[in-house]
Amino acid sequence: MINDIIVLGYGNLGYHLVDALSQLPDCTVTVYVRKLKSIDSKRVNSSSIRFVNHLEDLPPTAPLCFAAVKDDAIHKVCKSLPKNLLAQTSLIHCSGVLPANHLSVVSSRWALFYPLNSFSKDHSFSWEKVPVFIDGADPKKRKYLWQLAEQLSARPVENNDRDRAVLHLAAVMVNNFTNHLYQKAEELLSKHQIPFHYLIPLIKTTTSKLDYLSPAEAQTGPAARGDVETIRKHLGLIEDENLKSLYLELTHSINPDLKT
Amino acid sequence: MINDIIVLGYGNLGYHLVDALSQLPDCTVTVYVRKLKSIDSKRVNSSSIRFVNHLEDLPPTAPLCFAAVKDDAIHKVCKSLPKNLLAQTSLIHCSGVLPANHLSVVSSRWALFYPLNSFSKDHSFSWEKVPVFIDGADPKKRKYLWQLAEQLSARPVENNDRDRAVLHLAAVMVNNFTNHLYQKAEELLSKHQIPFHYLIPLIKTTTSKLDYLSPAEAQTGPAARGDVETIRKHLGLIEDENLKSLYLELTHSINPDLKT
Numbered sequence: 001m002i003n004d005i006i007v008l009g010y011g012n013l014g015y016h017l018v019d020a021l022s023q024l025p026d027c028t029v030t031v032y033v034r035k036l037k038s039i040d041s042k043r044v045n046s047s048s049i050r051f052v053n054h055l056e057d058l059p060p061t062a063p064l065c066f067a068a069v070k071d072d073a074i075h076k077v078c079k080s081l082p083k084n085l086l087a088q089t090s091l092i093h094c095s096g097v098l099p100a101n102h103l104s105v106v107s108s109r110w111a112l113f114y115p116l117n118s119f120s121k122d123h124s125f126s127w128e129k130v131p132v133f134i135d136g137a138d139p140k141k142r143k144y145l146w147q148l149a150e151q152l153s154a155r156p157v158e159n160n161d162r163d164r165a166v167l168h169l170a171a172v173m174v175n176n177f178t179n180h181l182y183q184k185a186e187e188l189l190s191k192h193q194i195p196f197h198y199l200i201p202l203i204k205t206t207t208s209k210l211d212y213l214s215p216a217e218a219q220t221g222p223a224a225r226g227d228v229e230t231i232r233k234h235l236g237l238i239e240d241e242n243l244k245s246l247y248l249e250l251t252h253s254i255n256p257d258l259k260t
Numbered sequence: 261m262i263n264d265i266i267v268l269g270y271g272n273l274g275y276h277l278v279d280a281l282s283q284l285p286d287c288t289v290t291v292y293v294r295k296l297k298s299i300d301s302k303r304v305n306s307s308s309i310r311f312v313n314h315l316e317d318l319p320p321t322a323p324l325c326f327a328a329v330k331d332d333a334i335h336k337v338c339k340s341l342p343k344n345l346l347a348q349t350s351l352i353h354c355s356g357v358l359p360a361n362h363l364s365v366v367s368s369r370w371a372l373f374y375p376l377n378s379f380s381k382d383h384s385f386s387w388e389k390v391p392v393f394i395d396g397a398d399p400k401k402r403k404y405l406w407q408l409a410e411q412l413s414a415r416p417v418e419n420n421d422r423d424r425a426v427l428h429l430a431a432v433m434v435n436n437f438t439n440h441l442y443q444k445a446e447e448l449l450s451k452h453q454i455p456f457h458y459l460i461p462l463i464k465t466t467t468s469k470l471d472y473l474s475p476a477e478a479q480t481g482p483a484a485r486g487d488v489e490t491i492r493k494h495l496g497l498i499e500d501e502n503l504k505s506l507y508l509e510l511t512h513s514i515n516p517d518l519k520t
Contacts, residue, residue, distance in 0.1 A: 097490055097493070116458060116459070116461075116462055117461055117462050117465055118462060118465045118466060118469075118480065120469070122472075123469075123472065128461075129460075129461050130461045131458040131461070157458070159454075162452075163452055163454055165493065165497060166448065166449065166452045166454060166497055167449070167454060167458060167459075168490075168494075169448065169494045169497055169498070170445040170448055170449050170454075170459060171459060171462055172481050172482065172483075172494065173441050173444060173445045173448075173507075174441060174442055174445050174459050174462065174463050174466070175462055175463070175465075175466045175480075175481065176479065176480060176481030176482075176483060176484065176514065177441050177510045177514075178438040178441050178442075178463075178466060179466055179469075179475050179478055179479055180475075180479065180483075180510060180513060180514050181433050181434060181437050181438050181441075182434055182438075182470065182475035182478075183474075183475035183476050183479060184433060184513070185430040185433045185434050185475075186474065186475050186476070188426065188429065188430055188433075189426065189427070189430050192422070192423055192426050194419075194423055194426060194427060194430075196474070196475075198376060198391040198417070198427060199376075199427075199430060199431060199434050200389075200470055200471075201376075201377055201388075201389050201390045201391070202376060202377050202378060202431055202434065202435055203434050203435070203438075203467050203470065204467060205377055205378045205435075206378060206434070206435045206438060206439055207463050207464060207467050209378075209380070209383075209439075210442065210460055210463065211460075212382075212383065214443075214446065214456070215439050215440075215442035215443035215445075215446050215456075216443050216446070218439055218442075219436065219439055219440065219443065220378065220435075220436060221432050221435065221436030222432060222436075223432075223436060223440075224436065230357055230428075233357070233425065234428075234429045234432065237425060237426055237429055238429070242513055242516075245509065246509060246510070246513055247433075249505065249506060249509045250437045250440060250506070253440060253444070253502055253506055254436065254437075254440050256502075
């Protein structure tokens with residue numbers, strides 16, 4: 001077992017990675033942050049976590065170093081690591097957009113550990129069944145990262161850059177785009193002083209259907225059943241031109257034969 | 261307590277309404293279906309439920325009659341009820357689209373009981389916190405329907421036709437439209453032989469955020485942060501012209517200042 005792990009960055013992903021790794025048996029995590037002051041020590045109640053704000057203070061023999069910083073900072077921070085550390089650690093990035101070997105220009109011991117989800121410091125996170133995409137130059141380290149994902153109860157997956165790029169696009173659709181529809185619905189309701197929370201049980205039902213039906217099988221509603229009368233009523237209620245355009249685009253995408 | 265209730269129709273909503281009502285203490289539910297043969301008797305394990313396929317066989321003194329049939333059949337089936345039943349029962353429709361007094365042309369004892377959710381016969385349903393919109397000509401029956409919703413652990417709400425129409429539109433956005441995005445994501449992934457279930461933990465995270473953040477606060481992703489490089493990569497991966505158009509429409513709706 002590897003028991004000395006570095007995590008660079010303590011943002012939303014870094015926070016949950018450190019939290020999970022520090023709970024593994026006999027594992028010590030050293031976290032690099034730019035400002036030690038920014039750490040809320042009340043929230044760190046594990047003796048397995050140590051914070052440093054100088055790259056020189058990182059343990060030089062740690063075999064794994066996760067770069068959990070923003071995509072455009074990964075290369076820069078890794079390049080700045082002390083030479084003795086760089087000479088032995090595996091540099092792991094956690095981005096779904098960058099190629100797996102993004103850090104190969106910095107080190108021949110590059111790897112990828114990309115958990116496909118949305119992380120927030122302010123809320124607990126369950127790693128259960130979360131797909132973690134794994135790649136790396138060294139088969140032994142790949143295997144180790146695979147086991148690490150399993151220890152977190154996540155679902156390790158091996159795939160290629162192209163598939164990961166497609167998954168990232170699909171993730172934007174089911175996360176950012178659907179959240180935007182929630183936002184537009186909230187804007188519409190608030191104009192009529194109607195609370196958004198009325199919709200939450202329905203939203204939960206919609207997503208829980210995915211556990212037993214494909215989205216195509218689960219589709220219902222006026223567009224799917226060609227109910228032009230209801231669609232016209234809805235259009236009559238929409239004042240926001242941008243929402244009208246979205247409504248028509250999605251309605252015609254659901255049912256291309258529909259004449260509104 | 262009212263203990264003799266009629267439900268017309270045994271579709272997705274009818275099924276769950278009958279299931280819930282038949283579990284209330286001392287309550288007997290008589291269900292009208294067109295074909296008795298269509299009832300799977302193995303699934304009906306309550307002695308409080310009785311099925312009939314002639315309107316004449318409905319109990320003539322039942323004080324409540326729910327019309328849980330399709331919107332365009334509500335008026336017709338209610339008009340066909342036996343005169344002695346019509347003379348004393350309250351006719352309750354369960355549609356979010358029709359005006360509350362839709363049945364006032366059939367009876368002066370009209371009412372509305374509209375649970376805002378998506379029902380499926382094949383799966384269990386939790387009424388907990390589901391908003392149920394209630395209206396009716398008779399204040400006593402309105403009060404009774406309110407208490408009935410509370411007994412089901414639902415959340416009774418009084419509002420007007422206009423607000424209900426707006427809610428129905430918002431429900432289409434957060435249910436049908438988001439489900440369509442799941443479907444488009446599944447189509448995209450299947451072209452690359454990638455399983456859709458990789459996205460399910462992310463989808464659950466996205467919706468669980470609504471318990472503590474507004475959708476506006478929860479928004480992340482390339483469109484929100486103006487990451488044109490990632491957006492261009494995504495567009496390069498999309499072959500389906502319809503999906504490209506949806507992607508651009510939603511991206512510009514999230515960030516109108518973006519130049520793609």
